Amino acid sequence: MDNTINLLNRKKIIKCPTCGKEAKNNSLPFCSPHCSHIDLGKWFNGTYSVPTFEDPDGSEIIRLNDEE
Numbered sequence: 001m002d003n004t005i006n007l008l009n010r011k012k013i014i015k016c017p018t019c020g021k022e023a024k025n026n027s028l029p030f031c032s033p034h035c036s037h038i039d040l041g042k043w044f045n046g047t048y049s050v051p052t053f054e055d056p057d058g059s060e061i062i063r064l065n066d067e068e
């Protein structure tokens with residue numbers, strides 16, 4: 001029963017996905033614009049693995065390199 005009160009009283013803390021620090025209101029969900037940019041960079045670099053040009057066997061990467 002007391003858990004409900006504790007949840008209400010507890011401040012909701014959002015951790016910065018980039019560095020894990022507490023996020024600030026002016027740059028949520030990141031602690032700073034700097035970390036926001038870092039996160040964007042991860043997306044572009046494919047770190048989050050959603051946009052990928054890589055075939056499971058790697059043949060696609062080899063073909064892209066040959067085109068340069």
Ligand SMILES: [Zn+2]
Pocket residue numbers: 016017018019020021030031032035
């Ligand atoms: Zn951060």
